Amino acid sequence: MQDNFCRQNRRMLRNKVLIISVLLGFFLLLFASASAIIAPPQDNKKLSGDTLRRVLPVDSLSMKPKKKKQQIDDIINYQAEDSIVFYGNGNGYMYGKGDVKYQKMSLQGDFIRMNMDSSRVYASAVKDSTGTLVGKPVFKDESNEFTSNELLYNFNSKRGLIHHTVTQQGEGFVVSETSKITPDKMINMVNGKYTTCEDHEHPHFYLKMTKAKVKPKSFIVAGPAYLVLEDVPLPIALPFGYFPFNDKYSSGVIMPSYGDDFTRGFNLHNGGYYFALSDYADLALTGEIYTKGTWALNGASSYVKRYKYRGNFNFSYRNDVFSEKGMPDYSSSNSMSLQWSHSQDSKSNPYSKLSGSVNFSTTSFNRNNIDNVYNVSVMSQNTKTSSINFTKSFPENSWTITANANVTQVTSDTTINMTLPTLSVASGTLYPFKRKVAVGKERWYEKLVLNYTGDFSNSIQTKEYKLLKSSLSRDWRNGAKHNISTNASFSLFNYITITPSFNYTERWYMRKINQRWDDARNAVARDTTTGFYRSYNFSGSISAQTTLYGFYVPSRKIFGDKIDRIRHVFVPSFSFSYNPDFSDPIWGSYSTYSKYVAATASHAAYQETVKYSPFESEIYGYAGAGKSGAIGYSFTNNIEMKVKQKSDTTDLPVYKVVSLIDNFSVSGSYNLVADSLRWSLINANLRIKMPFSNNFTLNVGGTFDPYMYGLNASGQPVHVDRLRWNHGKLPRFMGTSFSQSFTLNNDTFKKKTAKEKAKDKEKEDKLKPLTGADLLNPELVLKHKQDSIAEQKKNEKRDLDADGYVKPTFKWSVSANYGVQYGQSTFNYQKMDYNMGLTHSLSFNGMLSPTPKWNCNWSATYSFSDKKLTQVNLSITRDLHCWSMSAQIVPVGYYTSYSFKIAVKSSLLQDLKYEKRSNYGENVKWE
Known part of the structure; x- marks a missing residue:
């Protein structure tokens, strides 16, 4: 029995050895085949660190000696930080920050699978320990770049299928749940989103596109779309949408905005064409048209040449029609406006400078331009000034040539004062008798100083409608003046x-x-x-x-x-x-x-x-x-x-x-x-620096009259040759004027120690902009940049509390301006002297910012003669990240009005807005 048991054990052992031998032979054969598949060519790079790098020709992926049809025609470069595994069926797997490059295409992701036989690549994000998707695939080619959760792409057909892709196009972001890449580099998508909000994963607003086609860096064509604001769909739908964008400087159409005005009808405004003239200048031609006949043409151009000059030019011509023909209030008028500003970089030419600031318009332009109606500062502007200045100096002989052109407009009575041009030639300080080589003491005649100034001017004062009809010889005043002065x-x-x-x-x-x-x-x-x-x-x-x-x-x-x-x-x-x-x-x-x-x-x-x-x-x-x-x-x-x-x-x-x-x-x-x-007359002036504020200075000036008054043959009061102090009177005070403004803000009552003031002064000196030769020193420029970055980080840290949250900020400021005029008013014939009168005015303006996103500005003017507020203006703005909201109210004033606007900040979606304002010409009654 024991022999039988031993024989059974020996038989089982032989079977086990046979099975193990067969399995070992099978694994050896499989290992040899796999080694032939993944063996790299002789010129491959060696492994370095934990990153595997290989360059695989397509032929090395074939398991069978039989020649197959080649699916890809170029070398694939790939790498991964974690590991790379290839199987005999042609599949390769890359784990941990994989990177695949093929021709002009690249793909990065935490998980990538390649099938060399079918030239397909698959990539997807993976979940970390918290369940968050990380390592999202990033696809790039010569025309596009996008991020997605999952991607399948064919190298040969250049087609792809993407799930939840994000791509930036122009100023906005396109987010799609399902997209398809076609060989012509178009992207077809369903259930897409388009937004200009930087937080594209959870945007504050977006256009929900049921279907869309994207041509990268060119345009988006969308089918039915509707607006979603803060995840709430709004009943605002677009049957068709076209969003052009380009990352290059180019010409294009400017889409008009729609509006409605009570007196001029429905309108399209600010539409036209943009011309990209060159790298240094552009031109925008826009227009307006109203259903009741009003039209306008506008031209705007900006130009700049680095380290040389910069400026902008605006011209507008309007034909305003009010009411309708045959109606008693029908009127039609033409108006124009010209604005030009030019500045020259001081480093471009220290001896020659050209600058200009032109603000010229007819009196009716601001009144008829609907964009200015709700701008109180523009509507209340009574005087406009324009000037163009050119200066040329000659340092070798201290001479200077200056040319000016000036225009002053008084819009209340259409008066124009124009000087065109004024030429001036001035010498520096000349010492005509000074010896070139001085020996001994300076002689008295060497102290004589000579100065010369020569001027030529051509000017006119007239009304707007007479300007172009004026005569140069009869209406214009012109002449030259020479002035020579000497002193010692x-x-x-x-x-x-x-x-x-x-x-x-x-x-x-x-x-x-x-x-x-x-x-x-x-x-x-x-x-x-x-x-x-x-x-x-x-x-x-x-x-x-x-x-x-x-x-x-x-x-x-x-x-x-x-x-x-x-x-x-x-x-x-x-x-x-x-x-x-x-x-x-x-x-x-x-x-x-x-x-x-x-x-x-x-x-x-x-x-x-x-x-x-x-x-x-x-x-x-x-x-x-x-x-x-x-x-x-x-x-x-x-x-x-x-x-x-x-x-x-x-x-x-x-x-x-x-x-x-x-x-x-x-x-x-x-x-x-x-x-x-x-x-x-005796002039007196007093200036006192107030001890409680270094910025507050009291300036008072006055004039005193030493003579008494009498009546001439016409019965008018005139000075007579009788001194007041000879008749027991002091010189008569004729009046004075005083104007003072002061500002209070949240930093006014903060007291700083001498050490804190010294630190602020040191920081101010350290961070002030570099000028002159310092800009040419690379070490100083680098140090200044580093100091600025370090100070910015300090400020960011200073704005955080102990828990790391941003400290609440409450900024405010109140400014007041008080003006007093005390002087002669009417003549008192009984006292034979002038009565004295007092006029004064008070104006306020302020700012309130309870949070960094809210800002409120207000201004008010009080008239002491009318004993009431004559003008009150209130404006409120709210920064909604990618949106902005503003409201302006004029409850008191000559023209009371209101306006409200909420709009997208992006210029591409500037027509995505809501506006409500009072009608032009209507004085709102506040109850």
Whole structure:
């Protein structure tokens, strides 16, 4: 029995050995076959780290010796960080950040499967330990790039099937649940989304497209689509949609916006064509059209050349039609607007500069342009100014040439003041008698300074409708002026500065106006003659000035040692100036005519000789009449106090200088050669720096009259040669004006220590922009960039609380401007003096930002004469990430109105908006 058991054991052992041998032979055969399949060619790169890199020719994937049809015709480069496994059926698997490159196509993903026999590749995202999809496939070719959850692509047919793909096209993102790639590089999709929101996985808004076709970097054509806002479908549907986009600078159509106006009807506006002229300039031509006849054309261009210049140009022409023909309120008017700005980079040419700021429009343009109706600052603009300036300097000889063109418009009465052009040539400071090689002390005549200025100007003042009809010879004023001045400065007794000066002015005109008395009309007749005429005058002066210092030490028993001393700086200045009477016939500057004065009850008839200048209406004026030999005086005062401060570090005293009166000056003159009224008006100015604020300065100026008033032959009040102080009266205060503005904000009441102020100053100096030669130093530029980045990170960290959340911010500011004018109003014949009147105004504006996304601005003006608010404007804006909301309300004012707008920020979807505003011309009644 035991032998039988042993025989059975030996038989079972032989069977096991046989089975193991067969299995071992089978595995050896399988291993040899697999080794032949995956064996790399001899020129393959070696393994490095944990990344496997191989370049496989297609032939190496064949298991059978039989030649098969080649599916791919180029080398496939692939790699993976985790592992790569190939099987005999032609499938290869890559795990962990796989990367496959074939011709111009690349694919990255955490899981990639390749089938070399069918030239297909499959990629998908994988879930991490938290169940989140990671390593989403990223597909790139020469025309497209997108991210998806799952992808199947055929190298040979260039077709693909994608699930949940995200691709950026232009300014927006396209998200599709199922998409198909075609060989012509088109993407067909169903159940897609299009949004310009950066958070494309959970967008704040999107267009839900049931079907769509995408041509990468070109356009999207969508079938029926509807708007979804905050995951809520809105009843706003589009039967067809076309969204063009291009990543290149190119021309294209500008789609118009739709609108409705109560007085002009339905409209299409801001539509036209955009021309990409070059890399340096563009042009946009747009227009407007209304159903009741109004139309407008607009042209806008921007240009820039780096390190040279930049600017923009806008031109608009309007034909506004109101109401309908045959109606009593029907009207039609034409208007235009021209805006141009140009600035030159200072580094492009330090000796030549051209700048321009043109804002010219007819009076009716702003009133008729519906885009300006709700802009209070534009509608309330009463004066417009335009200027063009060109300056050329010659550093080798200190000469400068300047050309200007200026236009000022007063829209309230359509008045235009135009100067076109003004040319000016000026020399630098010249020392005509200075020796080139100085030997010994400086001679007195070497201190003489010579300056020359030459001007030419051409100007006109007229109404808008007369401008193009004006005559250059009759209506325009033009001429040239030359001014030569010389002066020197000498020291007398080492304390008094003596400055003599001489000034000569000559004017050239191409016309003069002769006057004569017309007895028939009993009026002055004027005759204009053309030719070359000159008018000149000259004057001389000498001044003396010194500086006196006085110190006062307060009583220590009363004030202690807190106030060290008070310093008074007194600067007296006296001058004498003289100019002859150029109305004297010896100078030839004036002419005369005889005027017949009829007899009255007080006097008999007589002939009166009237002096006049033929150049009274010319642009540079004329030589003055009357001889002057005036003594001028000026007294300037400054009072400061030296105050002892506490020292935190040493026992040594620290002093601070406090300004009590920054400036107090009195000036005037006395004319020695005048026959009466020799004293001039007395001018006084006071400037005080307020101790509670370094930015608040009180400026007050006033004028005092030393003479009394009387009545002339016509019963009008005039000055008489009687000094007020000779009759027991002080000089009469004629009035003053005062204007002051101040601002309070959330940083106003924050007190900083000296150390914090020093740190702020150090940070400000470190982060201020680099200029000049510093920009050419790469080390300084790199350090400045690093400092800016480091400071930005500090600010970001400073804005977070202890838990890492953003600190709540509440920003606000309130500004007020108060203006006072106190002066003469009406004449009091009983007191023989003027009554004094007070006018003042008060305006406010402020800003409130409770969160970074909310912003509220307001402004108000109070009229003290009307005792009410005359203008109130309120605007509110809300940043909704990819949307923006704004509202503007004018509850008080000449034109009360309201407007509300919510719109997408992207310029591509600028028509995706909702607007509500009060009708043009309607004064809203607030209840």
